[in-house]
Amino acid sequence: MSSIVLFGPPGAGKGTQAARIMEATGLPQVSTGDMLRAAVKANTATGIEAKGYMDAGNLVPDEVIINLIKDRILEDDAVNGVMFDGFPRTIPQAEALSLITTVTHVIAIEVPDEKIVDRICGRYSCSGCGMVYHDTFNPVDSSGCECGNWQEKRRADDNAETVQSRLDTYHQQTSPLADWYMEKGIFHPIDGDRAIDEITGDILIALE
Numbered sequence: 001m002s003s004i005v006l007f008g009p010p011g012a013g014k015g016t017q018a019a020r021i022m023e024a025t026g027l028p029q030v031s032t033g034d035m036l037r038a039a040v041k042a043n044t045a046t047g048i049e050a051k052g053y054m055d056a057g058n059l060v061p062d063e064v065i066i067n068l069i070k071d072r073i074l075e076d077d078a079v080n081g082v083m084f085d086g087f088p089r090t091i092p093q094a095e096a097l098s099l100i101t102t103v104t105h106v107i108a109i110e111v112p113d114e115k116i117v118d119r120i121c122g123r124y125s126c127s128g129c130g131m132v133y134h135d136t137f138n139p140v141d142s143s144g145c146e147c148g149n150w151q152e153k154r155r156a157d158d159n160a161e162t163v164q165s166r167l168d169t170y171h172q173q174t175s176p177l178a179d180w181y182m183e184k185g186i187f188h189p190i191d192g193d194r195a196i197d198e199i200t201g202d203i204l205i206a207l208e
């Protein structure tokens, strides 16, 4: 089993690109953020533990995350590998991942900090299909989402106060992983401050 990792700060466009990469490669998207939000909604023990960290823009403890991933990759759809989105976020998570699967590509979507706040604060998605939109940069059609099941969803942590601490957390705890993966020769930086299609094109070239 071999897998790819989508890496980058909050609001870089990982979720948007994940949907497109999934279509091109057939690899299922495994987003620890989505898994945690589902756990919070379902009020599971993991969700109850994770909520405070998420609301504050801090990382959920490694042990919780690694256990979630260990269970997730046992599911049938993961047999040929997966595309991780928002995982790993610390060196211990990356070390644990290396024991579970071979990571062949780390796609790092790079966006400067000063662009992140506007990108996150206007963000929403379709709860019918998960497609990500933005008030200014990528608004949904007036007739709704093309999946036909349009329902607008905004994340509780997509607000100006939490964004800054999510960015600080990213720089302190997650960005050291860039060097860690660069040394392994599998790190592919992609300029994420461009049109969505251009970014997808470069990602697919990097994955070839």
Ligand code: AMP
Pocket (backbone or CB within 6 Å): 010, 032, 033, 034, 036, 053, 054, 055, 057, 058, 059, 060, 061, 065, 085, 086, 087, 088, 089, 093, 166
């Ligand atoms: P995301 O949807 O990836 O932006 O994640 C939302 C929140 O979930 C983050 O701000 C963290 O609190 C938590 N989270 C998601 N993935 C991880 C991870 N790999 N490690 C620790 N915390 C995570």
